[in-house]
Every structure is written in structure tokens, then in C-alpha cells.
Amino acid sequence: MARVQAQVLSTAQESGVVAEKIRDGIDLEVNGERFRHTGDPQMPLLWYLRDVLRLTGTKYGGEAGENGADLVLVDGKAVSAITQPLAKLAGKAVTTVEGLAANDGSLHPLQQAFIDEDAIGCGYCTPGWLIAGVDLLRRKPQPDDGDIDQLPNLCRCGCQTRVRRAIKRAAAGKVARA
Ligand code: FES
Numbered sequence: 001m002a003r004v005q006a007q008v009l010s011t012a013q014e015s016g017v018v019a020e021k022i023r024d025g026i027d028l029e030v031n032g033e034r035f036r037h038t039g040d041p042q043m044p045l046l047w048y049l050r051d052v053l054r055l056t057g058t059k060y061g062g063e064a065g066e067n068g069a070d071l072v073l074v075d076g077k078a079v080s081a082i083t084q085p086l087a088k089l090a091g092k093a094v095t096t097v098e099g100l101a102a103n104d105g106s107l108h109p110l111q112q113a114f115i116d117e118d119a120i121g122c123g124y125c126t127p128g129w130l131i132a133g134v135d136l137l138r139r140k141p142q143p144d145d146g147d148i149d150q151l152p153n154l155c156r157c158g159c160q161t162r163v164r165r166a167i168k169r170a171a172a173g174k175v176a177r178a
Pocket of ligand 1: 120121122123124125126154155156157158159
């Protein structure tokens with residue numbers, strides 16, 4: 001028996017194949033990459049993104065996500081990451097602000113419009129605005145000021161006017177380098 005085990009061990013070592021047990025977990029996709037979360041299923045998505053995946057673009061936006069800084073896209077729709085436990089995200093596709101740019105690094109047209117309109121102050125709220133703006137443009141390709149003002153996002157640096165201009169600039173397709 002010991003000889004058989006030694007043979008199996010030596011064969012495995014030679015082949016470089018290592019046996020791995022399958023761990024139960026929650027499978028989800030983040031910015032096109034697949035992950036399995038094997039920890040607490042009630043962990044909020046926001047902390048999984050920031051503390052586990054180190055995707056720190058998405059910010060804390062209050063206990064209920066009330067200021068919009070924690071918005072991400074889940075299957076294309078904007079949702080508050082703090083209010084989403086991972087248990088609800090099995091099989092879903094999450095896009096964070098880090099995933100908006102194309103694979104070749106070129107910015108999303110709305111990101112470029114924020115630069116063109118100088119709509120970024122300290123930047124804390126910007127990822128949330130970008131996600132909300134992408135979602136809005138999907139729902140309403142030509143939004144007006146009222147549509148933009150209904151977004152949950154707040155900017156403590158007072159950039160709302162420039163944010164409005166940036167979203168409308170992206171809607172009009174007037175971006176410098178998109
Ligand atoms: S840019 Fe500072 S909070 Fe909006």
C-alpha cells in the first residue's frame with residue numbers, strides 16, 4: 001500500500017498536476033473576469049470589490065448608498081454596491097468604473113466627456129456619476145437636465161453643473177478622444 005501511494009505521489013510530482021478540491025462559493029463576473037467568493041455570502045459587494053479585489057474606484061456612499069458614490073453596473077443596470085450582498089449576485093456580471101474603459105485603454109466616451117468638461121473636483125463622487133451616467137444614457141440616449149438631476153449622485157465639490165454638461169456632451173457624441 002505504501003509503495004502504491006509512493007508511486008502515485010511520484011507520478012503526480014512528475015506530471016506537475018496537483019489535486020484540488022472544489023470549494024463551494026458564489027461565482028460572479030467582475031469587469032469581464034470570473035471570480036468565486038467562498039467567504040460570507042452576506043458580504044456587501046462594495047467591500048468585496050474594495051477589500052478583496054482591490055478595485056477601489058467604487059466609493060462608500062452611505063449606509064444605504066444614498067449619495068450614489070457606490071454605484072456599479074450589475075447586468076448593465078446601476079445598483080448600489082453597499083446594498084447588494086454577494087448572495088444575490090451569483091451568475092451576475094458586475095462592471096465597476098475600472099471596467100468602463102476599453103481593453104486597449106481608451107476611455108469610455110462619458111469618461112472623456114468628464115475630462116473635456118472639467119467635471120471632476122476631488123474625484124470622490126466621479127466613479128458613481130460615471131456609472132449612473134452610463135446607465136442613464138442606456139435608458140435615455142438624449143437626457144435633459146431633469147433626467148440628470150434625478151440621479152441619486154451628490155457632489156460636495158459643486159460639480160453638478162459641469163457633470164450635466166459632460167453627460168449631455170457624451171449624449172451628443174462630442175468627445176475629444178473617445
Ligand atoms: S468632485 Fe469632489 S465630491 Fe464630487
